[in-house]
Amino acid sequence: MKINIYYGGRGLLDDPTLYVLNKMEEVLRELRVSIERYNLYEHKNEIATLPQTFKEADGIILATTVEWLGIGGYMQQFLDSCWLYGDKEKISNTYMQPIVISTTYGEREGELTLMNAWEILGGLPCAGLCGYVDDLVSFELNKDYNLIIEKKAENLYRTISQKVRNLPTSNQAVKQSVLRTQQMNLTPQESEQLSKYVSDDSYVKKQKEDIEELASMFKDMLGKAQKEEDSPYITDLKAHFVPQENFSATYSFMIDGCKKPLFIQVKNDDLLMHYGEEADIDVVTKMSANVLQGIIDGRMTFQRAFMTGEMTAKGNFKTLRMLDQIFVFV
Numbered sequence: 001m002k003i004n005i006y007y008g009g010r011g012l013l014d015d016p017t018l019y020v021l022n023k024m025e026e027v028l029r030e031l032r033v034s035i036e037r038y039n040l041y042e043h044k045n046e047i048a049t050l051p052q053t054f055k056e057a058d059g060i061i062l063a064t065t066v067e068w069l070g071i072g073g074y075m076q077q078f079l080d081s082c083w084l085y086g087d088k089e090k091i092s093n094t095y096m097q098p099i100v101i102s103t104t105y106g107e108r109e110g111e112l113t114l115m116n117a118w119e120i121l122g123g124l125p126c127a128g129l130c131g132y133v134d135d136l137v138s139f140e141l142n143k144d145y146n147l148i149i150e151k152k153a154e155n156l157y158r159t160i161s162q163k164v165r166n167l168p169t170s171n172q173a174v175k176q177s178v179l180r181t182q183q184m185n186l187t188p189q190e191s192e193q194l195s196k197y198v199s200d201d202s203y204v205k206k207q208k209e210d211i212e213e214l215a216s217m218f219k220d221m222l223g224k225a226q227k228e229e230d231s232p233y234i235t236d237l238k239a240h241f242v243p244q245e246n247f248s249a250t251y252s253f254m255i256d257g258c259k260k261p262l263f264i265q266v267k268n269d270d271l272l273m274h275y276g277e278e279a280d281i282d283v284v285t286k287m288s289a290n291v292l293q294g295i296i297d298g299r300m301t302f303q304r305a306f307m308t309g310e311m312t313a314k315g316n317f318k319t320l321r322m323l324d325q326i327f328v329f330v
Helices: 014-029 045-054 075-084 107-121 136-139 143-161 170-177 188-199 199-221 232-239 289-298 302-307 317-322
Strands: 002-007 032-041 058-066 095-102 130-131 248-255 262-267 269-275 284-285 311-315
Touching: 002 014, 002 045, 002 075, 002 130, 014 032, 014 058, 014 095, 014 143, 014 289, 032 045, 032 302, 045 130, 045 269, 058 143, 075 107, 095 107, 095 143, 107 130, 107 269, 136 143, 232 262, 232 269, 232 289, 248 289, 284 289, 284 302, 284 317, 289 302, 302 311, 302 317
Parallel strands: 002 032, 002 058, 058 095, 095 130, 248 284
Antiparallel strands: 248 262, 262 269, 284 311
Protein backbone atom coordinates (compact mmCIF):
# COMPACT_ATOMS: atom_id res chain seq x y z
CA MET A 1 0.00 0.00 0.00
CA LYS A 2 1.19 3.49 -0.81
CA ILE A 3 -0.10 6.77 0.61
CA ASN A 4 0.92 10.22 -0.59
CA ILE A 5 0.82 13.21 1.74
CA TYR A 6 0.29 16.71 0.34
CA TYR A 7 1.12 19.37 2.92
CA GLY A 8 -0.22 22.86 2.17
CA GLY A 9 1.24 24.83 5.10
CA ARG A 10 4.29 27.08 5.15
CA GLY A 11 6.66 24.60 6.75
CA LEU A 12 7.21 26.55 9.99
CA LEU A 13 8.97 24.72 12.81
CA ASP A 14 6.10 25.32 15.22
CA ASP A 15 3.40 24.23 12.77
CA PRO A 16 1.28 21.66 14.67
CA THR A 17 0.19 20.04 11.40
CA LEU A 18 3.75 18.84 10.83
CA TYR A 19 3.75 17.14 14.22
CA VAL A 20 0.46 15.37 13.41
CA LEU A 21 1.82 14.21 10.03
CA ASN A 22 5.02 12.87 11.61
CA LYS A 23 3.01 10.85 14.14
CA MET A 24 0.77 9.45 11.41
CA GLU A 25 3.76 8.52 9.28
CA GLU A 26 5.24 6.57 12.20
CA VAL A 27 2.06 4.53 12.59
CA LEU A 28 1.63 3.91 8.87
CA ARG A 29 5.23 2.79 8.43
CA GLU A 30 4.77 0.31 11.27
CA LEU A 31 1.88 -1.06 9.20
CA ARG A 32 4.31 -1.38 6.26
CA VAL A 33 2.76 1.41 4.25
CA SER A 34 4.95 3.26 1.76
CA ILE A 35 4.76 7.02 2.46
CA GLU A 36 5.75 9.90 0.20
CA ARG A 37 5.26 13.49 1.30
CA TYR A 38 4.99 16.50 -1.00
CA ASN A 39 5.44 19.90 0.64
CA LEU A 40 3.54 22.22 -1.67
CA TYR A 41 5.61 25.26 -0.70
CA GLU A 42 8.67 23.43 -2.08
CA HIS A 43 6.83 22.64 -5.34
CA LYS A 44 5.03 25.96 -5.79
CA ASN A 45 6.32 26.35 -9.36
CA GLU A 46 5.20 22.87 -10.37
CA ILE A 47 1.95 22.37 -8.46
CA ALA A 48 0.13 21.83 -11.77
CA THR A 49 2.06 18.57 -12.28
CA LEU A 50 1.51 17.13 -8.79
CA PRO A 51 -1.90 15.51 -9.56
CA GLN A 52 0.04 13.13 -11.81
CA THR A 53 1.69 11.69 -8.67
CA PHE A 54 -1.63 10.00 -7.77
CA LYS A 55 -0.85 7.19 -10.22
CA GLU A 56 0.79 4.75 -7.81
CA ALA A 57 -1.05 5.88 -4.66
CA ASP A 58 -3.85 3.91 -3.02
CA GLY A 59 -4.77 6.88 -0.85
CA ILE A 60 -3.70 10.41 -0.08
CA ILE A 61 -3.68 12.79 2.87
CA LEU A 62 -4.42 16.46 2.29
CA ALA A 63 -3.01 18.38 5.25
CA THR A 64 -2.99 22.11 5.87
CA THR A 65 -2.86 24.67 8.64
CA VAL A 66 -5.46 27.40 9.14
CA GLU A 67 -3.45 30.45 10.20
CA TRP A 68 -6.08 33.15 9.61
CA LEU A 69 -8.70 32.23 7.01
CA GLY A 70 -9.29 29.09 5.00
CA ILE A 71 -7.07 26.29 3.77
CA GLY A 72 -4.36 28.54 2.33
CA GLY A 73 -3.23 29.41 -1.18
CA TYR A 74 -0.99 26.42 -1.86
CA MET A 75 -3.69 23.87 -1.08
CA GLN A 76 -6.31 25.79 -3.07
CA GLN A 77 -3.94 25.95 -6.04
CA PHE A 78 -3.31 22.22 -5.74
CA LEU A 79 -7.05 21.46 -5.74
CA ASP A 80 -7.49 23.70 -8.79
CA SER A 81 -4.80 21.66 -10.57
CA CYS A 82 -6.59 18.43 -9.63
CA TRP A 83 -9.76 19.79 -11.24
CA LEU A 84 -8.02 21.02 -14.38
CA TYR A 85 -5.31 18.41 -15.00
CA GLY A 86 -5.98 15.46 -12.71
CA ASP A 87 -6.90 12.02 -14.01
CA LYS A 88 -10.55 11.86 -12.91
CA GLU A 89 -10.70 8.09 -13.37
CA LYS A 90 -7.75 7.61 -11.01
CA ILE A 91 -9.17 10.13 -8.52
CA SER A 92 -12.47 8.24 -8.44
CA ASN A 93 -10.64 5.23 -6.95
CA THR A 94 -8.42 7.17 -4.56
CA TYR A 95 -9.18 7.59 -0.86
CA MET A 96 -8.45 10.95 0.76
CA GLN A 97 -8.15 11.84 4.43
CA PRO A 98 -8.19 15.57 5.31
CA ILE A 99 -6.09 16.86 8.19
CA VAL A 100 -6.64 20.48 9.22
CA ILE A 101 -5.04 21.97 12.33
CA SER A 102 -5.86 25.54 13.26
CA THR A 103 -3.89 28.07 15.26
CA THR A 104 -6.74 30.57 15.09
CA TYR A 105 -10.28 29.58 14.00
CA GLY A 106 -11.82 27.56 11.21
CA GLU A 107 -10.42 24.03 11.37
CA ARG A 108 -13.86 22.44 10.88
CA GLU A 109 -14.62 24.66 7.89
CA GLY A 110 -11.22 23.77 6.42
CA GLU A 111 -11.84 20.04 6.83
CA LEU A 112 -15.27 20.39 5.24
CA THR A 113 -13.76 22.33 2.32
CA LEU A 114 -11.29 19.53 1.58
CA MET A 115 -14.00 16.87 1.90
CA ASN A 116 -16.36 18.73 -0.44
CA ALA A 117 -13.62 19.40 -2.98
CA TRP A 118 -12.57 15.76 -3.11
CA GLU A 119 -16.17 14.56 -3.46
CA ILE A 120 -16.80 17.00 -6.32
CA LEU A 121 -13.62 15.74 -7.98
CA GLY A 122 -15.20 12.27 -7.75
CA GLY A 123 -12.82 10.86 -5.11
CA LEU A 124 -13.45 8.78 -2.01
CA PRO A 125 -13.22 10.80 1.23
CA CYS A 126 -12.30 9.22 4.58
CA ALA A 127 -12.99 10.42 8.09
CA GLY A 128 -10.66 13.34 8.71
CA LEU A 129 -8.88 14.92 11.64
CA CYS A 130 -9.19 18.54 12.70
CA GLY A 131 -8.30 20.44 15.84
CA TYR A 132 -7.20 23.69 17.42
CA VAL A 133 -3.72 24.01 18.91
CA ASP A 134 -2.83 26.94 21.12
CA ASP A 135 0.35 25.57 22.71
CA LEU A 136 2.35 23.08 20.64
CA VAL A 137 4.39 21.75 23.58
CA SER A 138 1.36 20.83 25.68
CA PHE A 139 -0.29 19.36 22.57
CA GLU A 140 2.71 17.08 21.93
CA LEU A 141 2.85 15.93 25.56
CA ASN A 142 -0.85 15.06 25.75
CA LYS A 143 -1.13 11.26 25.52
CA ASP A 144 -4.85 11.36 24.71
CA TYR A 145 -4.23 13.56 21.68
CA ASN A 146 -1.44 11.27 20.48
CA LEU A 147 -3.75 8.28 20.81
CA ILE A 148 -6.40 10.03 18.68
CA ILE A 149 -3.84 10.73 15.96
CA GLU A 150 -2.68 7.11 15.97
CA LYS A 151 -6.27 5.85 15.72
CA LYS A 152 -6.91 8.12 12.73
CA ALA A 153 -3.88 6.67 10.96
CA GLU A 154 -5.09 3.14 11.69
CA ASN A 155 -8.58 4.00 10.42
CA LEU A 156 -7.11 5.30 7.18
CA TYR A 157 -5.15 2.08 6.72
CA ARG A 158 -8.23 0.01 7.48
CA THR A 159 -10.45 2.01 5.13
CA ILE A 160 -8.07 1.64 2.20
CA SER A 161 -7.20 -2.02 2.78
CA GLN A 162 -10.86 -3.01 3.16
CA LYS A 163 -11.99 -0.66 0.34
CA VAL A 164 -14.76 0.75 2.50
CA ARG A 165 -17.45 2.48 0.46
CA ASN A 166 -19.52 5.52 1.38
CA LEU A 167 -23.15 6.35 0.68
CA PRO A 168 -23.83 8.65 -2.31
CA THR A 169 -23.56 12.37 -1.58
CA SER A 170 -25.28 15.44 -2.98
CA ASN A 171 -21.91 16.77 -4.15
CA GLN A 172 -21.78 14.04 -6.77
CA ALA A 173 -25.32 14.85 -7.87
CA VAL A 174 -24.44 18.52 -8.14
CA LYS A 175 -21.40 17.68 -10.22
CA GLN A 176 -23.41 15.57 -12.63
CA SER A 177 -26.51 17.75 -13.00
CA VAL A 178 -25.67 21.33 -12.09
CA LEU A 179 -22.02 22.14 -12.63
CA ARG A 180 -21.38 23.14 -16.21
CA THR A 181 -17.70 24.00 -16.04
CA GLN A 182 -16.35 24.18 -19.55
CA GLN A 183 -13.55 21.67 -19.81
CA MET A 184 -11.48 20.26 -22.63
CA ASN A 185 -12.02 16.55 -23.20
CA LEU A 186 -8.45 15.41 -22.62
CA THR A 187 -7.02 11.97 -22.06
CA PRO A 188 -4.93 11.44 -18.89
CA GLN A 189 -1.80 11.58 -21.05
CA GLU A 190 -2.85 14.90 -22.61
CA SER A 191 -3.70 16.30 -19.16
CA GLU A 192 -0.26 15.33 -17.88
CA GLN A 193 1.45 16.96 -20.85
CA LEU A 194 -0.64 20.13 -20.50
CA SER A 195 0.10 20.37 -16.76
CA LYS A 196 3.84 20.19 -17.52
CA TYR A 197 3.50 23.05 -19.98
CA VAL A 198 1.58 25.13 -17.42
CA SER A 199 4.26 24.61 -14.77
CA ASP A 200 7.09 25.46 -17.20
CA ASP A 201 7.72 29.15 -16.57
CA SER A 202 9.92 29.55 -19.65
CA TYR A 203 7.26 28.02 -21.90
CA VAL A 204 4.50 30.21 -20.44
CA LYS A 205 6.71 33.30 -20.76
CA LYS A 206 7.48 32.48 -24.40
CA GLN A 207 3.77 32.00 -25.13
CA LYS A 208 2.96 35.38 -23.58
CA GLU A 209 5.69 37.06 -25.62
CA ASP A 210 4.38 35.47 -28.82
CA ILE A 211 0.84 36.64 -28.03
CA GLU A 212 2.04 40.18 -27.33
CA GLU A 213 4.02 40.20 -30.58
CA LEU A 214 1.02 39.02 -32.58
CA ALA A 215 -1.26 41.55 -30.90
CA SER A 216 1.16 44.35 -31.71
CA MET A 217 1.48 43.19 -35.32
CA PHE A 218 -2.29 43.13 -35.86
CA LYS A 219 -2.69 46.55 -34.26
CA ASP A 220 -0.14 47.94 -36.69
CA MET A 221 -1.93 46.28 -39.61
CA LEU A 222 -5.25 47.82 -38.56
CA GLY A 223 -3.73 51.24 -38.05
CA LYS A 224 -4.56 51.28 -34.38
CA ALA A 225 -1.03 51.47 -33.05
CA GLN A 226 -0.47 54.84 -31.53
CA LYS A 227 2.84 56.47 -32.31
CA GLU A 228 4.84 57.09 -29.19
CA GLU A 229 5.90 60.47 -30.56
CA ASP A 230 2.30 61.60 -30.20
CA SER A 231 2.31 60.79 -26.50
CA PRO A 232 0.68 63.54 -24.39
CA TYR A 233 3.62 63.48 -21.98
CA ILE A 234 5.82 65.36 -24.42
CA THR A 235 3.23 68.05 -25.00
CA ASP A 236 2.55 68.49 -21.28
CA LEU A 237 6.22 68.56 -20.32
CA LYS A 238 7.04 71.14 -22.99
CA ALA A 239 4.13 73.32 -21.85
CA HIS A 240 5.50 73.45 -18.28
CA PHE A 241 9.17 73.80 -19.09
CA VAL A 242 10.96 76.55 -17.14
CA PRO A 243 14.47 77.30 -18.52
CA GLN A 244 17.36 77.52 -16.04
CA GLU A 245 20.49 79.57 -16.69
CA ASN A 246 23.77 77.70 -17.03
CA PHE A 247 22.08 74.33 -16.64
CA SER A 248 22.50 71.36 -18.95
CA ALA A 249 21.41 67.79 -18.36
CA THR A 250 20.02 64.69 -20.02
CA TYR A 251 17.28 62.45 -18.60
CA SER A 252 15.80 59.13 -19.60
CA PHE A 253 12.27 58.33 -18.37
CA MET A 254 11.46 54.61 -18.46
CA ILE A 255 7.64 54.55 -18.32
CA ASP A 256 5.70 51.32 -17.85
CA GLY A 257 3.73 50.58 -21.00
CA CYS A 258 6.08 52.49 -23.32
CA LYS A 259 8.38 50.37 -25.45
CA LYS A 260 11.08 53.03 -25.58
CA PRO A 261 12.30 55.45 -22.89
CA LEU A 262 11.49 59.15 -23.09
CA PHE A 263 14.71 61.07 -23.71
CA ILE A 264 14.92 64.65 -22.40
CA GLN A 265 17.82 67.01 -23.08
CA VAL A 266 17.94 70.41 -21.39
CA LYS A 267 20.53 73.02 -22.34
CA ASN A 268 19.77 76.49 -20.98
CA ASP A 269 16.67 77.60 -22.96
CA ASP A 270 16.68 74.60 -25.31
CA LEU A 271 14.54 71.53 -24.70
CA LEU A 272 14.78 68.39 -26.83
CA MET A 273 12.43 65.45 -26.24
CA HIS A 274 11.79 62.21 -28.09
CA TYR A 275 11.31 58.48 -27.51
CA GLY A 276 14.38 56.36 -28.05
CA GLU A 277 17.65 55.08 -26.63
CA GLU A 278 20.47 57.58 -26.16
CA ALA A 279 23.97 57.44 -24.68
CA ASP A 280 25.54 59.65 -21.97
CA ILE A 281 22.46 59.97 -19.76
CA ASP A 282 22.88 61.92 -16.52
CA VAL A 283 19.79 60.53 -14.76
CA VAL A 284 17.73 57.43 -15.55
CA THR A 285 14.31 57.19 -13.89
CA LYS A 286 11.69 54.48 -13.89
CA MET A 287 8.02 54.99 -13.02
CA SER A 288 4.51 53.96 -13.96
CA ALA A 289 2.29 55.97 -16.27
CA ASN A 290 0.00 56.78 -13.33
CA VAL A 291 2.88 58.31 -11.34
CA LEU A 292 4.00 60.47 -14.26
CA GLN A 293 0.42 61.56 -14.89
CA GLY A 294 0.09 62.44 -11.21
CA ILE A 295 3.17 64.66 -11.46
CA ILE A 296 1.81 66.35 -14.59
CA ASP A 297 -1.54 66.90 -12.86
CA GLY A 298 0.24 68.56 -9.93
CA ARG A 299 -0.73 65.92 -7.36
CA MET A 300 2.92 65.18 -6.54
CA THR A 301 6.46 66.20 -7.47
CA PHE A 302 9.37 64.27 -8.89
CA GLN A 303 11.18 64.54 -5.55
CA ARG A 304 8.19 63.22 -3.60
CA ALA A 305 7.70 60.33 -6.02
CA PHE A 306 11.36 59.42 -5.57
CA MET A 307 11.26 59.67 -1.77
CA THR A 308 8.15 57.48 -1.53
CA GLY A 309 9.61 54.86 -3.86
CA GLU A 310 7.00 55.33 -6.57
CA MET A 311 9.81 56.44 -8.87
CA THR A 312 13.29 54.93 -8.90
CA ALA A 313 16.34 56.69 -10.24
CA LYS A 314 20.06 56.31 -10.73
CA GLY A 315 22.66 58.85 -11.67
CA ASN A 316 23.42 62.36 -10.41
CA PHE A 317 20.89 63.08 -7.65
CA LYS A 318 21.60 66.80 -7.73
CA THR A 319 20.52 66.73 -11.38
CA LEU A 320 17.49 64.65 -10.37
CA ARG A 321 16.33 67.35 -7.92
CA MET A 322 16.42 69.91 -10.76
CA LEU A 323 13.45 68.18 -12.43
CA ASP A 324 11.02 70.04 -10.16
CA GLN A 325 12.61 73.34 -11.18
CA ILE A 326 12.72 72.84 -14.94
CA PHE A 327 9.20 71.33 -15.02
CA VAL A 328 6.78 73.24 -12.81
CA PHE A 329 3.21 71.89 -12.68
CA VAL A 330 1.85 73.76 -9.66
